[in-house]
Amino acid sequence: MSRVRIATRQSPLALWQARHVGALLASHHPGLDVSLVEMTTEGDRFLSAPLSAVGGKGLFVKEIEQALLDGRADIAVHSLKDMTSVFPEGLMLAAVPEREDPRDAFCGLNGVTLDALPQGARVGTSSLRRSCILRERRPDVEIVSIRGNVQTRLARTREQGLAGALLAYAGLKRLGLEDVITQVLPPEVSLPAVGQGVLAIQCRTEDARVRELLAPLEHPTTRIAVTAERALLAKLEGGCTVPLAGHATVSGDAVFVRGLVGRPDGTRVVRGEVRGPVSQAHALGEALADELLSRGAADILRDFARRTGARES
Numbered sequence: 044m045s046r047v048r049i050a051t052r053q054s055p056l057a058l059w060q061a062r063h064v065g066a067l068l069a070s071h072h073p074g075l076d077v078s079l080v081e082m083t084t085e086g087d088r089f090l091s092a093p094l095s096a097v098g099g100k101g102l103f104v105k106e107i108e109q110a111l112l113d114g115r116a117d118i119a120v121h122s123l124k125d126m127t128s129v130f131p132e133g134l135m136l137a138a139v140p141e142r143e144d145p146r147d148a149f150c151g152l153n154g155v156t157l158d159a160l161p162q163g164a165r166v167g168t169s170s171l172r173r174s175c176i177l178r179e180r181r182p183d184v185e186i187v188s189i190r191g192n193v194q195t196r197l198a199r200t201r202e203q204g205l206a207g208a209l210l211a212y213a214g215l216k217r218l219g220l221e222d223v224i225t226q227v228l229p230p231e232v233s234l235p236a237v238g239q240g241v242l243a244i245q246c247r248t249e250d251a252r253v254r255e256l257l258a259p260l261e262h263p264t265t266r267i268a269v270t271a272e273r274a275l276l277a278k279l280e281g282g283c284t285v286p287l288a289g290h291a292t293v294s295g296d297a298v299f300v301r302g303l304v305g306r307p308d309g310t311r312v313v314r315g316e317v318r319g320p321v322s323q324a325h326a327l328g329e330a331l332a333d334e335l336l337s338r339g340a341a342d343i344l345r346d347f348a349r350r351t352g353a354r355e356s
């Protein structure tokens with residue numbers, strides 16, 4: 044009997060995502076032997092330090108990818124949002140299932156919404172993108188860095204008496220925590236991160252057996268959107284270590300891509316959008332990146348890199 048071993052982190056969200064993909068696989072391939080390979084990554088061990096200080100998004104992903112390359116697992120399930128624009132040699136993004144709701148959500152204490160935040164309120168997030176977008180609107184708001192898995196961030200928000208926290212709607216939904224949401228933010232208000240709400244299923248490029256098993260999980264519309272978003276990301280170099288947003292939607296034969304680069308304190312924000320045929324998704328994402336760069340994003344990124352110190356690894 045054929046088997047598939049799924050490498051995953053052990054946070055409740057990561058486990059939910061890996062089990063979800065396991066269930067999808069089993070539903071398409073009755074009798075398939077699906078198991079989880081649970082791992083602790085460097086990112087999990089340094090959860091208390093700011094992500095930008097410990098080396099960025101690759102941290103959660105690298106060790107899982109090594110397990111795939113070593114043959115200790117057959118596929119890995121990640122949040123696409125946590126993945127850098129370049130994949131290691133030998134691994135591919137074999138399937139992207141249908142996207143979950145990509146919007147950000149405000150989780151206010153005592154029912155407070157983002158719109159009704161009192162002057163000078165303290166809001167929890169460790170996302171430079173969310174900080175940039177919120178501070179642009181509300182320069183009076185103080186950003187408090189909260190790290191850890193979703194439940195930990197919500198606990199810190201309560202413990203520290205913050206007015207609320209900004210989190211991804213998708214993660215809260217998957218964990219059954221929608222109750223804590225007081226306001227879901229449309230992309231016009233909070234442009235989502237590249238890949239937000241999308242699961243990335245990775246496998247070895249040469250593993251034809253597993254690629255075939257994964258084929259039915261692929262959602263073509265989601266693939267088009269993430270192709271555009273990740274083309275934008277690649278050109279802007281990014282990671283979650285720069286304040287960057289990118290979001291694409293598909294309607295019929297057209298793809299609409301929006302992007303944003305800004306300072307974490309919201310004092311400068313450059314936005315842009317492009318529209319074109321879905322066949323041009325990659326080129327449209329790149330074109331939008333070029334446009335943002337020429338309209339000020341290049342300066343913002345350069346200043347930001349200088350201030351935080353280059354830490355490309």
Ligand SMILES: NCc1[nH]cc(CCC(=O)O)c1CC(=O)O
Nearest residue numbers: 122124210211213214239240241
């Ligand atoms: N940065 C951590 C992370 N990576 C993916 C998600 C949510 C799920 C998703 O976007 O697919 C989260 C939590 C959050 O941002 O609140």
